[in-house]
Amino acid sequence: MWCSIFSFLLLILLLFLFRPLAEFPAAVPRVKRSAVLPLRFRHDGTFKILQVADMHYGNGAVTRCRDVPPAEAARCSDLNTTRFLARMILAEEPDLIAFTGDNIFGASATDAAESLFKAFIPAMQSKIPWAAILGNHDQESTMSREELMSFMSLIDYSVSQVNPSNGDLKRIDGFGNYNIMVKGAFGSELVNTSVLKLYFLDTGDREVVNGVRTYGYIKESQLAWLRNNSQLLRGSSEQVALAFFHIPIPEVRDLWYKEYRGQYQEAVACSSVNTGVLKTLVSMGDVKAVFMGHDHLNDFCGEIDGIWFCYGGGFGYHAYGRAGWPRRARVILANLKKGKKAWMGVESISTWKRLDNEELTKIDEQVLWSRE
Template sequence: MVGDRRRSSLFDFLLFSASLLCLCLAPIPASAHRRKLRFGVDGEFKILQVADMHFANGATTRCLDVLPSQKAHCSDVNTTVFMSRVIAAEKPDLIVFTGDNIFGFDVKDAVKSLNAAFAPAIASKIPWVAILGNHDQESTLTRQELMNHIVKLPNTLSQVNPPEAAHYIDGFGNYNLQIHGAADSSLQNKSVLNLYLLDSGDYSSVPYMEGYDWVKTSQQFWFDRTSKRLQREYNAKPNPQQGMAPGLAYFHIPLPEFWSFDSKNATKGVRQEGTSSASTNSGFFTTMVARGDVKSVFVGHDHVNDFCGKLKGLNLCYGGGFGYHAYGKAGWERRARVVVADLNKKRSGKWGDVKSIRTWKRLDDQHLSVIDAQLLWSNSANVSVVL
């Protein structure tokens, strides 16, 4: 009798999940993909980073590196539940998936796994974007086919590549998102925060240079041109602004410069493994420092590192491992990184440009604990961290 009830409950759960997924994947107007992102009436813009879900086949895919008490009932479903909980708790304005969304080697059908992996984000109706890691393409779709599928999903602002650079740029999933000023402010039609999302590739294809891939020269050229164009627009009439709007960069594989930090000199967080960067330094760190608009870089890839460190004015931050089918550390909770940009309030009471950028992490424990709150950047000396 107990077994029958359990089977019935499981069937009901699976039926409900399937129905929800079908509802989520219903076609939506193309205009939804062109939704303009902007700061809220509270002067904030909040981003949830989800790094390394490693989703595979759902309830039949077992968890890795969890406590003995968790093993029997732990699966990809735990990843889905964690995502639903953290979305409900944080209510972000944008969700950013920074690669290894699926663990291709164990995936039977990449389309089904992608749909299931992104289902909580789709169900939330919150705008979301994704880039690829080094494991996504190890199943039934190439990297281009993966991005071609992702950009067709509901509520996503993901792009395969920028139209103006599609003929020369390396990789798939390079694009820029512009976050406009608050409604009814003088900057409502200007981008006051710029996001750069890049494909850091998978594995080196260059002879005698084994290991992981890197952000190529063509991508850096696109980044440099885009950054300069955005600065011109920021400085142009109407309502010309001084300097540059701050930027954030998201990609999967960390830069070699992440090796500069350990648990002692990082500003917040821990290092519990090495940095699995490319064997060559492509110079992208130097490119970003030279431009000056990017204030923080956010990556995944090394699941049990979750630190931020500051080098030459640029914050280098790990997201921390999110997914339960990804390797981790038993007893060290899966986690997500939250980033919040805050606007200055003018004497008139209207919102202005970006004042500061803050971050913290959410743990998948009973209380969704918040840890490691810190200020990443500010254009004022009198800013404190407020959750």
């Protein structure tokens, strides 16, 4: 009897295992929803970027906020960061969202891919193109820096890149070195010409130099790529570029003794190594401003050798901050010059910040650069 039952069950199992493959439901591949490219200026001659610095996203609703007033602490989580991002997108309607590192806080993120996906949901839902780079905390969870950049490049509406095709460069340090070109407005002679260049650079996480641990920094291979890219993209049109990276360069510390706009509330946490980033940017001549993150209590802009260096200010609620000092975001606006018949090249770059309060208060509006 038991033998007969066993034989019957074995027959059923074999029939199941050798069913035609057509009887099994086919897996449907998930295709990335791509942004409309190329990026270009609007019909009113503007191009707006929303900078989001240091979201430090963890696991969502279960991840508690840091450094908020006691009355808010019980109800505060990563979802506050999500709401702030959604409100900023709705209020400013940017043409590009730039995430400048520490998008997730690796030590709190159980699954890096899931946390990244949750962190970028408002950007994906808006269908606005977005670009991201890594900070020094993103890789502390379950994915390497290369895997993180690859994953971010595959998310809906992302225009992020793992790294560029290097041309003559055999290798470029880091992951997340790339440029984005913004073309002129429809109806202008520059409609098919890149008039604004956006450089994104990976500043790494940590390094050991002469036995001493320090923050990461931009390497010579990256600077060589930057110089080469600047030369290749140089044409007869207006030369204007912006740069985005996470960890500030050492020269930003000197702004404590100079004029700046905004709040300088903590020491600049940079690398002990100076690889000549400032010298490179000055020699290129096209970069008018650099936008950084990393130091959450700094949101100032200051000029060094003709280039503005601006912090985004702390955005995320799981990131360290200061109770009573609202989380904030930076907005960057490029304006084209109006010609007799059509829009021309970039005429000015301005910026401001918005606070995460009921009014999304706008503060510290300033012109960073204008063509004389």
